[in-house]
Amino acid sequence: MMLVYGLGRSGLGVLRFLKARGLAAHFYDDQPKEAEVQEALALGFTPDWELAGPYEEVVAAPGVPLNHPNLERLRQRGAMVLGEAELAYRLSSTPIIGITGTAGKTSTTLFTAHLLRGQGIRALEGGNVDPPLVSVVDEAEVAVAELSSFQLERIHAFRPRVAVLLNLGVDHLDRHGSLAAYHGAKLNLLKNLTPEDALVYNAADPRVREAAQASPARPYPFTPAEDPRESNLQAALKATQAYLDLLGRPLDQEALSASLQTLPAPPHRFQAFARKGEVVFIDDSIATRTASVAAALRAAPAPIAWILGGEDKGADLEPLKPLLPRVRVVLAIGRDGPRMAQALGGGVEVVAIEEKEGRAALRRAVAEALARLTAGSVLLAPLAQSFDQFRDYKDRAQAFREAVYALGGEPWTPSSS
Incomplete structure (x- = not known):
């Protein structure tokens, strides 16, 4: 049973x-x-x-x-x-492209599935990105799976036909206990590969390169670009080529050119979606790593009302401190938000949002932001997991948007200004 x-x-x-x-x-x-x-x-x-x-x-x-x-x-x-990935592998004959890394796996997954569909292959994405892998694997010609360390730590025989290893950074130390354990979970993606499989990997990351060189799979190295989106696209292009090679099919360059014009955008990743007067509201609910939050704080219009908090994953706050002059107020939500905000040090106002229920907390945070800003931006870049107050980061993003519209925000995109 x-x-x-x-x-x-x-x-x-x-x-x-x-x-x-x-x-x-x-x-x-x-x-x-x-x-x-x-x-x-x-x-x-x-x-x-x-x-x-x-x-x-x-x-x-x-x-x-x-x-x-x-x-x-x-x-x-x-x-x-x-876990789900192991179950899908055991009970379905559909080949799987497995994609993991500390950063970029959602974009790479979406890009890879999109590019393969452009080549006439019924590719469906799932896993850590909606929907679950088990929900798409039976309908797909090939399933493109975004795989988190949480999913990869519970695999046994799972063997993707194409494995994509983007990078090995720092994340989820609260869950795995050590960097070695976190990296070990990620590297489970490679453990069952054979010479009949392909491995797409970041040749500039020494830990990734070492793991790839020890794998029997056919190597498809890529060199990352300075722009993360371009790096993710490079990986997706290599994954597309690798899977076509496994099928013995040539790449249709004309179809590829068309696909590149319509690349999908991951949801809830630094999306300016509304404004009220001169205040812009930015949804970056997926930003739970230091590097992503730093990029958001650099890009958001100042002064910023920064909504921070949730379940701390062991985030490194030091790289964010030089960006605090751009921040007018930190609105600390969730279980660990107030502690994280205080750890940032002085020089910026902190408002601890005491509401325990997630939607009430975000309504209060948006109200506090609007009481302090006449221009600039309200940025949801939480640097923490959502599970203390929300189902997931998408539910957190939806709650943020609901709060903004309830308090007078109007739908807006940069292109509409």
Whole structure:
């Protein structure tokens, strides 16, 4: 018997995937939401709130740490803990292109799927980017999977036909405990590759290059550009070429040129979406790493009301301190926002948003920003995970937009000014 541990986007996707195959499973969630439980029940699955088991396999959602006491107990009773990517690989024959890295994986995933579709291949993206991988793998000719370290730490036999390793930086130290453990999870992408597979990798990152040189897969190195978007496109072009090579098909240059004119933009990445008078509202909810937030603080019109906080991942605040002269006020939300804001040091006003509920917190943050600004920008660049107050970064972004419109913001894009 199988247990699906954790509902939400991933767990419900897994249940739908199992139902399509007529496979039985129970489900469990540490903090069950009524709507999600009802959907699981409607799919024909039953809960096991006591974790009575026994279970041979436990499909754990990415948000559930591998060292969770319940998972430890289930392992001790003989269960193998795996994730959505492993399940998709085991139960579907669709080839997978797996993409990971500390930065750039969402854009690279979207670009790769887009370029392959331009070559006449039914490529569908999923995984860490919507929708779940299990929701697209059966419909695709090739599935292009964005894979986080949380997903990769729970794979066993998973073997992508094309692996893409973009970079190895610093992230999620709160979850993995050390940089070595975080990098080890990322490098799981490569562990089952064979000479029949392809490996696209960043030749300028020494840790990536060392791992690639030890892999038996066919190498497709790329040299990153100074512009991150261009780097991600370089990786996507190499991934596209690598998959076509596996198929024995030539690259259609004319189709490629057309695809390059219509590249998709990742959602909630430094999007100016509204304004009120001379104040611009910028949604960068996906910015949870220091480098991304630094780029946002440099690019947003000053003075900035900066919405910061959530669940701290162990972010390095030092590189952000030189940018604080551009900031009028820090609006600290969520579990760790006030502590993170205080750690930035003096010289900038900090308002601790005490509302615990996420949407109420963002309404208060936007109101506090508008009370202090007559020009400039209100920037949501949280430098932290969203799970203390929201379902995910997309839910956080939607709540921010709702708050802005409720307080008088009007839809706007830079091109419309």
